[in-house]
Amino acid sequence: MSEYIEHDADGNSVGIVEKKLFTFAAPPDRLTLDSGVKFGPITLAYETYGTLNKEKDNAVLILHALTGDAHTAGYHSNDDDKPGWWDIMVGPQKGVDTDKYFVVCSNILGSCMGSTGPSSIDPGTKKPYGMNFPVVTISDMVRAQRQLMDHLGIEKLLSVIGGSIGGMQVLEWCVQYPDMVFSAIPLATTTRHSALAIAFNEVARQAILADPNWKKGDYYDNGRKPDLGLAVARMIGHITYLSDESMRFKFGRRLQDRSDFSFNFDADFQVESYLRYQGKKFVDRFDANSFLYITKAADYFDLERQHGAGSAVEAFSKAKAKFLVASFTSDWLYPTYQSRSMVKAMKKCGLDVSFCEIEAQWGHDAFLLPSARLSALISGFLDGAHREIRK
């Protein structure tokens, strides 16, 4: 996912919010991961907005994508220059209305934005885990989130919502903890990573692994990080989040701050300059090892294999949620056919499912951009689900 964080033009906001931490799975109660490794302690960074009602039937869990964090909406302080990553969707009278719903978002296991990940200190060695951090999967992330829900006293989620890798977590929630999920909104996502998606992730990972500063993941103490590799990885990712149409519209062949070619290898074109800027900006806030671990988790994600012996129908037969699936016309990373095939499987299981393919030129990133259509879909669907959960 890219960063498109802008202030809300209407000034609607959840206001000042606070990042909280929850630590669990301390030895000997470590969490057993898909790989078989027992791991702990685990800290999850999370934020909440709105109020959990007396009936505890208005909790909505939001799941972020590759490089997101727990800071979904609002500001950390009055001087904050940007709100959370989905401020356009989450807040008073927005798509996910914080006047009605209690919203929770946590940073995923393996990330570097407050939750335990490869850059966290291993209490055993007192040094960052680096490559000693276990390989985690989307199910492991969801297992950890489940513990957070227990901590918050939430037995049933009115809805789980997420796009891209966040959407994978949504699907995983629905089949792993079917009794805890009343409704679900997987956006711009897939039940299994395609060869195309794995290929781009692999090239991005190779860029990091090839950086001499990566040093087998053990770069935290020597001052120099694999910034070049991570920046290139980000640039590759960025291309897959856009579309031919959006790039034509945004950049075309326009030159950057010049009227003719440089005849050297400077960033002649605006698109080059943009990608370089995105790469550079990214290394300041993200950890290269986390990028490796999370992209691997996405590549391993295969709902059919893990929960249905290869069959999507069998996997979804475990789910009970009411679904709203949405895809975007110009998304070529998780194209509409992938959403359609999950809808097909849900129908065959007799699940209550709605599906909409939203016309959008922005590629995969469309789910993060202001869209009256998407906001209205989510808002209407949540209202309906909330009426039904009370029946």
Next chain:
Amino acid sequence: MVHIVKSESNKLRYDLGLIASWIEPGSKVLGLGCGDGELLYFLKTQKQVKETGVEIQESKVAECIEKGLSVIQGDINEEVEDYKDNTFDYVILSQTLQQVYEPSKLIRSMLRIGKKGVVSFPNFSHWKARVQLLVTGYAPVTKQLPYKWHDTPNIRVITIKDFRKFIKEISYAIIKEAEINTDSQDKRGRIVKFLPALRATYGIFLIGKRL
């Protein structure tokens, strides 16, 4: 800001109201080509129906979902294939048959996945259509069939008699039928008992398997 448009009026379009009167409360209903969901919303809120809709146009699908209806964006001919036998009590095809490429295949699917089917369509043998063709020699353009031959989405012309014959030929049964007189957007209308083939603008049929 999110603004939700909800159907304010409880008054259904006349033909849809007639269909609604045939639906048992609390049943499971699939609406094929459900448009903006007017009928499904009525059935859900007034008759406690468990609704599903299929609609191809994104803006209409969105309207339905915003009202809280469960609707899938897709082609009705393909979407019917995924459901198990007898998933629904009723499968409704309202004013869409004239646009269907393989009517017998679709109706078979409707009565595979549903116990009963409801089909409505504009009656091409209405006297106005007959007179236009006879007198002017041009293909008829009426309120119910408002398109010229070159811009019509309607690929079939169906008359009430044709439909009765067709249902018999494909070995299904007509359980109930109503011939009505109304404009397509009209809230008001009436049942035509006298010379319906000539005087009804629409035919509505409840069909099922032969016993």
